[in-house]
Amino acid sequence: MPISKGGFVTFIPHETAEEVEENIWCNVAYQTNGDTWSDFSLSQGRTTIVDALASEQSNLDFYVEGDCFWQTLQKEDDPLTYYLVVMGNSILSPKDRVVTIKAGNSISGACDIKDQLSNTSVGTLYTSESELSVTIPKGVPRIFKITLTSPSKPDFVENGDFEAKLINWTPTETVLATEEAYYGNYAAKVTGKGSLHQWRKVKPNTTYTLTAFAKVTDPENGQPTLTIKDQTDNLLGSEQVNETTYTSQRIKFTTNTTTDSISIKYLRDNDKAVGDAYLDEVVVKETAYILNADFEKDLMGWTYYGGAKVVAYEDFSKDKSVKIEGNGGISQWIKVEPSATYEVSFTTKMDDISNDLQFQINDAEGNKYVLEGVTTLQSKEYSFSVTVKDGEENLELSFSRANESSGNVWIDNITITLGDDSSDGQDNIINDLSTAILETNIYPNPANESVNIVPKVAGKYELNVFDAQGRNMDKRSFTDRFKLPVSNYTKGVYFFILSDMEGGQESFKVMVK
Template sequence: MKNTIMRSFYLTVLLFMFGIVFFAVSTMAANYYVDATAGSDSNNGTSTASPWKTLTKVNSMTFQPGDTIFLKKGEAWTGRLWPKGSGSQGAPITIDAYGTGNAPHINGNGQESAVYLYNQQYWEIKNLEITNNNGTSSRRLGIYVVNEDAGTLEHIHIVGNNVHDVYGDNVKDGNGSGGIKIRTIAGNVKSNYNGILIDGNVVGPRVDRTGIDVNSDYWCRPDSGCTGTYNWYPSTDVMIQNNYVADVGGDGIVPMATLGAIVQYNTVNGFNMRSGTPNAGIWAWNADHTVIQYNEAFNGHTTRDGQGFDIDYGQTGTIVQYNYSHDNDGGFILICQPGGAKNDGGIVRYNISQNDYERVFHLIGPTTNTQVYNNTIYLPAGSTTQPINVGSWGGYTQSISFYNNIWHLDGAGSWLGIANAGTFNFNYNTIYGVHTAGEPADPNKLTANPWLAGPGTGTNRTAVDGYKLLTGSPAIGTGMLVSNNGGKDYWGNTVSSSAAPNRGAYNGSGVQGTPPSPLIVHNGGFETGALGPWGNWNTASVVAGNARSGSYALQLAGGPGSSEQVVQVQPNTTYTLSGYARTTNSSEQVRIGVKNYGGTETYAVITSTSYTKGTVTFTTGASHTTATIYVYKPSGAAYAYGDDLSIATTASISNSGFESGTLSPWTNWNTASVAANNARSGSYALRLAGGPGSAEQVIPLQPSTTYTLSGYAKTATASQPVRIGVKNYGGAEVYAVISSTSYTQGSVTFTTGSSNTTATIYVFKPSGSSDAYSDDLTITQ
């Protein structure tokens, strides 16, 4: 009991003493003010009425924990800001702004850096405008924080600053130029940082070389390919978020020699603007378990790398998720390592790539155990971007998996080098649009249109709803279950750990919208000026001139020769292929046709020397999802030309002649039935036994499309007419009135609304007691 009482007494004393110390620190903390116009270095600096004037004065001071240095807004200083001292836990030293107007401006004017800390900790640098430009280029930085032989330094926060016009050189080096750099220099004491926050800064324009980076000389380990003395000592608790990096000479944002860094909610707009070396937008190097998420990277200007994102070598377990990459010269993502290094267990999931160039996925070197799943990729018509490019860097990819991804390819280049990969798992992916050389096999591949709400319409990271799936999409619920799948999609929708997910970056139940046309002829007017995705056999090319419309046409330079394209179709569906062609010699025909659709090859023959339309109608087989369309000149030496090819669904009416002997799928109101007599053709007809009564059917149609409904009807009494009409199509109800006692054709023309995909057709007798009959209804586009 006595020992317990004594321990309690000593604890009370210690807590009391700690309280005194904390109180002393708090009461010792001071605010200091700096005003370049009204200040004086002879002032005490402790109020807005007696501010200091120069950076020299600030740099001469050693500040204490809890102190704040306030620089006046609207003022400017030339030179380097390097205040001394360190804060403590709970009492950092802060540099901030006061007053009104523009942020306080520091121009380093050719110094190594404009703002500098050396072997200092517990600092926060906020709300400054920083430049470093004296008209000549050299190694130069905006904000530069250095640890040399200081062990672990804590709590470096750089928040809300505007760093631009840093006229550094573009040498690619850990000790190179940049906007914001936190660096550890090797010495006698193994050193690193803990608690780095780089938040809400604007870096750029005109910053050379790197926008934001954290790096260290303590990088040597086998994972990075280093064979020297191993000294890897990563910085921890690193957060880089909410920054806007624009117009940088080289790389955008790069954490190096870190463990568990998080890089999120950043935008990199314009990287490698002036460097001739390999660069990427956001990436990590020699850094384990990095999470790169909710970022946007675009306008990368190089194909020497040049991707929006990168899982580089010297890493284990990097996750790249919920990012938006677009319009980068080098593509979406690089996954790489040289032989002798390590890149293991990377994950790329729930990202969106739009209009990236050169290659979407660049896989180079013997990386291992990478998973790429539930990403959505869009390439526009005329694109020659390679969906995947596998290359060697001391070996090829050893093991990688692609699951549940959507490639919506209105245009694309070849899939390159996949056969060189070791273990290449490719399953449950959707590849819609063009199908180019090297496309990998997939036992559960879908080639049907995934029904993206608006592919190609993304404008920024939070405005990409065009990559959600429409209700009824074949990609909904047809993916492969992936363990440890992150639990949510790009938009925050739950991804189940037990139920089959969607394909692509969206895992919701679907959004309302107009389903896309089930079939598209890509580059049907050849207005890209190039042949792709059409193929060439023997003589085909695209020429400027000889066009029916626009500026370009397909040319078959003599014969035989042809150009073909594989298009996506729905099974058991009737289509009409239309196009225009001409030949320079009427004795040498040119054909527009279709094959490989589940039926007999069919084509239209054109012998005219002026553009003439050719059409063919075909119905796909029960299991066919593609067809090959072509323009073909079978023989002769004369030239032929083709232009303006298109394909459309031929609308159909089920049981249009009632020859099933039953009413279905027509529905009856009051008096409708099928009779085995009074047919116009065949054996059966629709009977309306007196009136009023009707039969209706809902049919699928395309939005904003003009159709003609035709059919035959008769009535037993001329004064009791019968109607053939259409309603619920997006316009006013229209119908034809037939009062003849013998079969007479009636027809109506209508145009569907911009969001209408169905219409209700009907045969209706509004009144009377005599019978009426109808037969042989058709609808044409």
């Protein structure tokens, strides 16, 4: 029974905690003889249990914070309706209590909440971004009816990271939760022959991508298969696992007009299967998406090298972001739709612009869709348009800095969205600028006496010049065109930032000899 902090923990008479944990509904059990805990004191035990419950709350559809007992129930024939029972206790809590109702990560849209007995509104929740305070009389339960404006997110695989062990999955008896995880604390392990699966609701005529990480200890004797079938047992996609280390599995599939649900199954059906097969971090979303794009799960899903690591709260992002110290990089392969146009955006900044950040999009044949160098001392959002070739469905996104690069680069909030099909896929636009300056002519480069700046469009402009340490060395305003003297500049690399009066910008790297 899910409960809040200060609530009640279920006590079950078993010989050992391990016996309880063998049940698929049990995430973790703690053992006591009534006076002491085997692993810690009674006070430590309570703290451990309360912290474990709190960490799982946001994965529920709804939960309550405060001193009370509570439970939610989704109406079987109406996925938009929930009932929430909240109760204080006249002995443990002999007074009225104010508690807080919150929506979990799987809920989208507004949630209207009414008192079930009086049929009066108590307020509205707007997904996980808001909360609603209600009063619970001492010893008297309150029942709330919650009505959603849209269903729970269909791309949310229940317990796909197995942090709640095998809850929401249907396993055979040879399947257990294991601490040998790709990321986090737990993964699923199939010993010998066996399987686990779960059903998920999906939309008809929609293309999805399943991403998971899997491995097998003895691929020659029982390779596992990751399969996706619809409610009529029609195979929509599959991938066989034959790697002995955790490897990304990506399956793109399209539902038909009658598909309303899918089965995600990890199966070893060989009676002579030897060793173990592992599964972790299962995600299903509509194509296309970037896995762990906000780096809240560190570098899970990314290939990385050099000085790339995840940091938190470094005056760039309120949560986590990737930081490249000196040289290094990150990359990820994603599934896309052939002939579709996408916009790929990200936020970045650096503290040394002597070496730019290279952003690149390639296909499986090595063709470069995008290859751009980015230099910015301020946090800035960039967006690049790419049109996928006919017949192509795999793209690699990569961010890198060359060897012997100095300083740091931060990257965060990477997104991919379906764009305008009329785009040729070659132009890149700086998202946070209302107008882009295109095809400005700067010459000569390298230069030793002066540099000519000739924008394609006539008008008023402002030029800022930065050296390799990010210092503003020069600032000029001009109309239509300008010749900048550079004979008194120290030899080296300079960065020209050209701005128009509409907020558009363009940057250039200029060498002074």
